Amino acid sequence: MKKTIVFILIFVFMVSVFTGCSHTHEYKETVIKEPSCGEDGLKEFVCKKCGDGYSEAIPAKGDHEYDENTVKEATCSAEGEKILTCRKCGHTETEVIPVDKNAHVLGSHTYTKAVSVDLPEDEWYYDQYGYLIKTRTLMVAFDCESIIKIPTATEEGEGIKTCELCGETVAVILPPIQ
Numbered sequence: 001m002k003k004t005i006v007f008i009l010i011f012v013f014m015v016s017v018f019t020g021c022s023h024t025h026e027y028k029e030t031v032i033k034e035p036s037c038g039e040d041g042l043k044e045f046v047c048k049k050c051g052d053g054y055s056e057a058i059p060a061k062g063d064h065e066y067d068e069n070t071v072k073e074a075t076c077s078a079e080g081e082k083i084l085t086c087r088k089c090g091h092t093e094t095e096v097i098p099v100d101k102n103a104h105v106l107g108s109h110t111y112t113k114a115v116s117v118d119l120p121e122d123e124w125y126y127d128q129y130g131y132l133i134k135t136r137t138l139m140v141a142f143d144c145e146s147i148i149k150i151p152t153a154t155e156e157g158e159g160i161k162t163c164e165l166c167g168e169t170v171a172v173i174l175p176p177i178q
């Protein structure tokens with residue numbers, strides 16, 4: 001009989017613990033860490049009444065999405081550099097642009113040469129000695145150091161330039177003569 005009373009007392013005590021002190025939790029949300037690209041954030045919920053708490057991940061924003069900005073072009077002799085800026089989170093990264101064997105620095109040159117250019121048929125004429133003249137001679141300034149193939153009025157020619165950085169000679173296109 002005594003045992004039964006003790007059990008009843010314990011039962012009553014337990015019920016009072018669960019009813020009297022229980023409440024609907026009122027959680028306050030706090031962001032502990034904002035999410036960024038590729039990295040989850042974290043928010044914390046704490047009950048204002050009892051201090052009960054749990055935390056929850058805030059999903060990452062996906063991968064970085066970069067805008068590229070070339071700071072320095074690569075050349076035949078030196079690496080270049082570009083800055084990647086994430087348009088979502090502002091994270092920046094510097095990236096090396098590898099040496100480009102074909103990115104020679106050729107500079108500007110003047111190679112002057114007398115060139116005879118075909119005249120259109122309606123501009124042919126006879127000179128004072130009675131010769132039919134079908135060409136005219138022009139002094140042309142080519143942007144190169146020497147010439148492989150002289151351009152005509154209709155066809156491109158080919159010249160040579162030397163790279164100021166590596167000293168390699170490079171063939172360049174010479175536009176048709178105007």
Ligand SMILES: [Zn+2]
Pocket residue numbers: 023024025026047048049050051052
């Ligand atoms: Zn609570």
Ligand SMILES: [Zn+2]
Pocket residue numbers: 036037063064065086087088089090091
């Ligand atoms: Zn990002």
Ligand SMILES: [Zn+2]
Pocket residue numbers: 076077103104105163164165166167168
């Ligand atoms: Zn070069």
